[in-house]
Amino acid sequence: MKRLMTASSLIIAVDGPAASGKGTLSRRLAQYYGLAYLDTGVLYRGVGWLMLTQNLDPRDEEQAAMTAQAFTLAAVADADIRTPDVGRAASLVAAQPQVRAALLAYQRDFAANPPGGVRGAVLDGRDIGTVICPDALVKFFITASPEERARRRYKDHRAKDASITLDTTLEDIKRRDARDGGRETAPMRAAEDAELIDTTTLDADAVFARACRYIDKSLKVEDA
Ligand code: CDP
Numbered sequence: 001m002k003r004l005m006t007a008s009s010l011i012i013a014v015d016g017p018a019a020s021g022k023g024t025l026s027r028r029l030a031q032y033y034g035l036a037y038l039d040t041g042v043l044y045r046g047v048g049w050l051m052l053t054q055n056l057d058p059r060d061e062e063q064a065a066m067t068a069q070a071f072t073l074a075a076v077a078d079a080d081i082r083t084p085d086v087g088r089a090a091s092l093v094a095a096q097p098q099v100r101a102a103l104l105a106y107q108r109d110f111a112a113n114p115p116g117g118v119r120g121a122v123l124d125g126r127d128i129g130t131v132i133c134p135d136a137l138v139k140f141f142i143t144a145s146p147e148e149r150a151r152r153r154y155k156d157h158r159a160k161d162a163s164i165t166l167d168t169t170l171e172d173i174k175r176r177d178a179r180d181g182g183r184e185t186a187p188m189r190a191a192e193d194a195e196l197i198d199t200t201t202l203d204a205d206a207v208f209a210r211a212c213r214y215i216d217k218s219l220k221v222e223d224a
């Protein structure tokens with residue numbers, strides 16, 4: 001594990017669309033730099049999953065707000081939240097301002113007081129660099145073409161569900177991109193000071209190497 005030279009806390013914000021590779025990158029960065037990791041998608045997926053299992057409509061704003069306000073990670077610890085249906089429900093609840101407000105404090109608190117006494121955190125999501133941690137020292141926006149992202153998602157999902165096709169996966173990804181980028185509250189977008197990485201033709205090692213170079217450069221500037 002790499003030792004860091006700066007004394008201040010290190011927050012790394014990683015945003016981007018579905019299946020862009022931001023989760024893989026974030027986990028590796030957290031391990032390499034000795035930071036805590038929060039996949040904020042779990043919060044929205046968790047709220048979406050709770051609503052689906054209670055037969056509630058994820059579009060129902062009152063019920064979604066109540067579910068988000070009562071939400072704990074323990075409630076979804078054993079749930080299968082990585083399904084296309086839960087992804088869709090997550091994106092529906094995530095467009096609602098009251099849901100986002102209810103989940104905001106947990107994310108900011110995680111960044112300010114990362115568990116395990118470590119000196120910082122990596123958070124990945126859609127609005128980390130813009131809304132949750134606008135002062136993060138390092139911000140990334142990870143993208144890839146919709147077709148490439150659909151191929152990656154399809155590979156992950158087809159083993160679990162034979163009814164999934166590449167076409168429906170691509171449609172789903174495009175619909176989710178449009179909803180996440182077009183919503184009024186905290187739309188998915190790159191912060192002005194985010195480093196953009198397009199992973200369409202890069203493997204995970206190449207993305208990681210590029211991100212580390214950028215972080216090390218940013219830390220040197222901070223030290224100077
Ligand atoms: O893994 P994938 O990229 O498909 O999605 P995720 O990160 O698990 O997030 C699922 C959904 O939650 C997204 O489509 C967004 O609608 C929402 N989300 C959000 O709005 N803000 C975040 N910080 C994280 C997720």
